Amino acid sequence: SVLLLLAGAQALVPSHRLAARDLARLRAVLERPFSDVRAAYYSIVGLSSLGVRVADEKAACKFIKSHVDSSSVESLFYAAQSIQVLSGCEVTISNETRELLLAAVSEDSSVTQIFHAVGALSGFGLPLASQEALSALTARLSKEESVLATIQALETASYLSQQADLSSIVEEIEDLVARLDDLGGVYLQFEEGIETTALFVAAAYKLSDHVGTEPAIKEDQVIQLMNAIFSKKNFETLSEAFSVARAAGSLSQNRFHLPVIVVPDGPAAVSHQQPVLRLQVTNVMSQLLTQVSVKLDQAKSVSSKATVLQQLPFVLSGDFFELNFMNVKPASGYYDFSISVDGDKRFIANKVELKVKVSTEVGITNVDLSTVDKDQSIAPKTTRVAYPAKAKGSFTADSHQNFALSFQLIDVNSGAELIPHQTFVRLHNQKTGQEVVFVAEPDSKNVYKFELDTSERKTEFDSASGTYTLYLIIGDATLQNPILWNVADVVITFPEEDAPSTVQSKNLFVPKPEIQHLFREPEKRPPTVVSNTFTALVLSPLLLLLILWIKIGANISNFSFAPSTIVFHMGHAAMLGLMYVYWTQLNMFQTLKYLAILGGITFLAGNRMLAQKAVKR
């Protein structure tokens, strides 16, 4: 049983299958009226994979015969394959057509063409040289490496005689499996998409069945492929629907791998009223499998990890496999069921883990309400209440007395003590609408206790004195009868000085006080007087300079009125003026432009002037 546990822990469980609804959708797409021979092929062969016959086979046969294009190998393939499925549909093939098909089976045709030609010849029942076809196929396959071409090669080989050595093609299955993308350990699919993945599954099993060799696909990989293919619930094109139908057909009927799916009837839960766990076993197409044996390997409690049941078979009753779990009187809670399905060596995913919930009803007993004197000078007054009655009179809790509550919770059916998840004591102020909720905790003997001390709890109550209604709330996922019980009224009095003048209901949805934005404070500047004084001060050295120059005797007398001199001085002055204008108005680009002009003039004039000066010297 240890080995069984390991196997159960490692095996993947299918997460997707073709449920009845999905099948209906698939059929709806495939049962649309035919638009051309290819659509007819998809519908007829797709439906037959699901085990469904076309509604009007005679009309379908007529359609194909009238719409087939005898000059196209592809059209002939669709016609041939469809005719094989339809009963009582015969067609005569002319010599020309036969020659066309045989000629297409050569190294010069693409893999798709070879596939269609071989499929057509096989479908029409015409003789075919398998060995030559195989060599053409192998030669062509080494040149075309696409996934779709390889898949078509697999299916082509399934039409060839078993006497030819098809092992090289069979090996391609393993290579293709290596090219699948693993998505999160749950899905396995080609990057080309689900349609390609589904076609691969169909072709791989068709070929494997034909040659009698188990395909090189591991059990976990089959389940991952299943998950990917059947995760598609909407079929946009007929070819998509066709591929999924063929994959479903392959996985429900082949010689090697049959995935099984275990479906509980409704939620996997049992109780005193419903003691029987019912399961259905189906294949991927939701077809019931009843020739199987379903066994409970073991049932373990999730909380205590104790094994409650071992090696018990389920009993087949109609469509369901049943087991009465309540016979062993399990405690309420969750249980891990390890179930195995046997009956066919081909079964995979036949060991499943199921979480089963056992529910029960809770009863409250020994409910005692008491007022306990803080000084312990007076004996506590205890009143017993029985659910669902309300205690008569009210209890008080104030600075001298505490209020106390104690009770026990038991399983009504077994009498065992219960510790549910939710055991709350809710106090509701009748006047203000305030409510305060506490958790009642069990002690070591599983007796629940709650005590209200006004001095300790005044913050929760906002010191609001008044009459409070006390409710007991008991709940849990495994309880069928959650309890909301108005037990008693409690008058709570808080010390006067702490009581708020008005009790505001803590309304979270009123506008909060507005926040004023603080703009950036401007820098502290000196008063205007100071800066003006400084400006005057800073200009004073200029005065000094002029005075000094006069004293030194800068000779303005030497000023010659030559044109270049005048131009120079004007230009220079203009440049200085430009600086001022730049400061006030212009940007760098404009300034540079004007500066270039003025500077040029000034330079030329200045050059002449200085040259003249130099000459004079």
Add this chain to the structure above:
Amino acid sequence: GRLKALDAFLLYVLLTGALQFGYCLGVGTFPFNSFLSGFISAVGSFILGVCLRIQINPQNKGEFQGISPERAFADFLFANTILHLVVINFVG
């Protein structure tokens, strides 16, 4: 004569720069870019003036063979133009 005039100019520039610096110490650095601009103008002008003085000083004639006083003055004007272009850009 010329040197004395230049010296007077240099004194003027020095005083202007010192006054700006003192104001900044007293009142604060706001706006800092204006202070820098003015101060750099003073310092830069002083340096260029000193360069001009060295170049036109007859005592240094031996070291500046290829540069006539007129050329030195022209250089002085050109450098000042560029300096004050940047200064005006920065003063804000």
